[in-house]
Amino acid sequence: xxxxxxxxxxxxxxxxxxxxxxxxxxxxxxxxxxxxxxxxxxxxxxxxxxxxxxxxxxxxxxxxxxxxxxxxxxxxxxxxxxxxxxxxxxxxxxxxxxxxxxxxxxxxxxxxxxxxxxxxxxxxxxxxxxxxxxxxxxxxxxxxxxxxxxxxxxxxxxxxxxxxxxxxxxxxxxxxxxxxxxxxxxxxxxxxxxxxxxxxxxxxxxxxxxxxxxxxxxxxxxxxxxxxxxxxxxxxxxxxxxxxxxxxxxxxxxxxxxxxxxxxxxxxxxxxxxxxxxxxxxxxxxxxxxxxxxxxxxxxxxxxxxxxxxxxxxxxxxxxxxxxxxxxxxxxxxxxxxxxxxxxxxxxxxxxxxxxxxxxxxxxxxxxxxxxxxxxxxxxxxxxxxxxxxxxxxxxxxxxxxxxx
Numbered sequence: 054x055x056x057x058x059x060x061x062x063x064x065x066x067x068x069x070x071x072x073x074x075x076x077x078x079x080x081x082x083x084x085x086x087x088x089x090x091x092x093x094x095x096x097x098x099x100x101x102x103x104x105x106x107x108x109x110x111x112x113x114x115x116x117x118x119x120x121x122x123x124x125x126x127x128x129x130x131x132x133x134x135x136x137x138x139x140x141x142x143x144x145x146x147x148x149x150x151x152x153x154x155x156x157x158x159x160x161x162x163x164x165x166x167x168x169x170x171x172x173x174x175x176x177x178x179x180x181x182x183x184x185x186x187x188x189x190x191x192x193x194x195x196x197x198x199x200x201x202x203x204x205x206x207x208x209x210x211x212x213x214x215x216x217x218x219x220x221x222x223x224x225x226x227x228x229x230x231x232x233x234x235x236x237x238x239x240x241x242x243x244x245x246x247x248x249x250x251x252x253x254x255x256x257x258x259x260x261x262x263x264x265x266x267x268x269x270x271x272x273x274x275x276x277x278x279x280x281x282x283x284x285x286x287x288x289x290x291x292x293x294x295x296x297x298x299x300x301x302x303x304x305x306x307x308x309x310x311x312x313x314x315x316x317x318x319x320x321x322x323x324x325x326x327x328x329x330x331x332x333x334x335x336x337x338x339x340x341x342x343x344x345x346x347x348x349x350x351x352x353x354x355x356x357x358x359x360x361x362x363x364x365x366x367x368x369x370x371x372x373x374x375x376x377x378x379x380x381x382x383x384x385x386x387x388x389x390x391x392x393x394x395x396x397x398x399x400x401x402x403x404x405x406x407x408x409x410x411x412x413x414x415x416x417x418x419x420x421x422x423x424x425x426x427x428x429x430x431x432x433x434x435x436x437x438x439x440x441x442x443x444x445x446x447x448x449x450x451x452x453x454x455x456x457x458x
Contacts, residue, residue: 064096064133069434070192070209071414072200075120078112078422080208080415085200088191088213090136095144097152097214101229102207103127104409104417104430105236106264107154107354111203112418115356119183123192123200125207125432126154127236128214129228135216142216149222151391153235153383154204156218158186169217169383170243179204186215208414210434220387223395229408230401233429234390236380238399240352241268242390243381245276248350249325253277256323258314260284260305260339261330262294264429265352267404269327274298275398278325282317284310284338293428297403305338314342322347329353336361346372404429408440 068087071080090096108124110116129151135142144150157164158174178184183201185191191213192200200206205214222231245251257278259269262285273281274297282301283294291302303313315322322344328336331353339349340363363375381390393399406428409417413432416439420426 068210070123073122090213092136092138094136095132096134097130097212098133100130101232101431101433103232119201123206124203126204128152128207129232150219151231151234152214153218153387155380155383156215157383159217170380220391230405237268238390239381241272244350244352244378245272248376248378251276256318258282258323258326258342260328260335262290266329270297270299271399331355333361343373349375351377410436
């Protein structure tokens with residue numbers, strides 16, 4: 054066993070992890086060796102890992118990734134060890150932390166410019182090869198065969214995370230629910246504050262208010278947007294959007310969205326439109342809602358190689374812009390996301406609507422794939438039975454790809 058004197062507890066030699074072997078969306082919980090952190094890395098005992106559509110995209114073959122692998126990119130937990138050779142670590146053993154799905158190397162040209170969201174080493178090594186930043190995986194099966202890591206591979210009892218991807222979680226924030234700050238809230242924060250550069254009193258439309266869209270509502274409200282217009286085809290999701298802070302809700306299945314949005318904005322159209330689904334039709338719809346000089350921020354990732362058409366002349370004549378947003382900037386923004394939750398700007402209790410034990414991870418993903426989960430589900434390794442509220446009518450359905458991660 055690895056011994057950690059500071060916490061006065063033994064780190065087990067093996068742990069349970071949800072392994073994806075490439076057989077569709079099937080996951081198997083296996084006992085594998087507990088990973089060891091290297092320089093500038095921490096071993097985190099997982100409190101919770103979010104159940105995100107991005108992992109489902111990988112399992113369905115819509116996003117290429119090397120297998121077999123351990124998925125899970127939205128985690129919270131406690132640091133139990135720090136890699137040997139780490140100099141002056143900003144985090145310490147015993148810290149409660151949340152991890153961002155974008156794990157910056159801190160050394161490439163993009164990171165040097167503060168663009169953690171464009172870290173070349175992260176995309177090259179992790180997203181293409183399933184490694185950590187040094188070009189190797191920390192995970193293997195009991196037969197010593199390699200396992201790829203999707204971000205930090207958080208669907209397990211322990212995970213190795215680069216220290217650059219971790220932020221402190223204060224005691225006032227529930228540690229399990231805090232997991233969603235590293236992807237759902239983090240993604241929305243980057244879209245609102247970085248890509249859109251949203252200013253107070255600017256009007257906003259959010260097209261598709263599932264997992265990401267509901268987070269966009271909260272962050273836009275936190276940034277002072279007014280009005281916030283939620284657009285979807287589900288009355289249940291729209292009701293939940295109103296509860297989260299949307300000023301208006303428009304059902305695009307039964308209403309003329311462009312006409313309604315123009316009416317709500319005095320005939321102008323919105324300053325910013327967010328597209329949170331990654332579908333050609335909703336992409337085009339978001340652009341159609343823009344006013345003069347409006348910005349469309351594309352957040353949802355399409356399955357495969359889908360494309361969307363853009364009317365060229367209105368884009369040029371009206372001075373509009375389209376920008377993509379993958380996530381926020383980890384080192385500078387993740388602490389702000391945590392502080393947003395601490396001060397009440399992001400309601401974790403309204404986002405997290407189900408909790409599953411690790412043994413039921415397959416049930417969690419099957420429920421999400423079937424559209425049964427409202428809001429965000431999390432997997433908690435130390436939980437023994439599922440927590441599923443009887444009444445979920447107020448919750449937001451997570452029916453879209455939450456991230457392409």
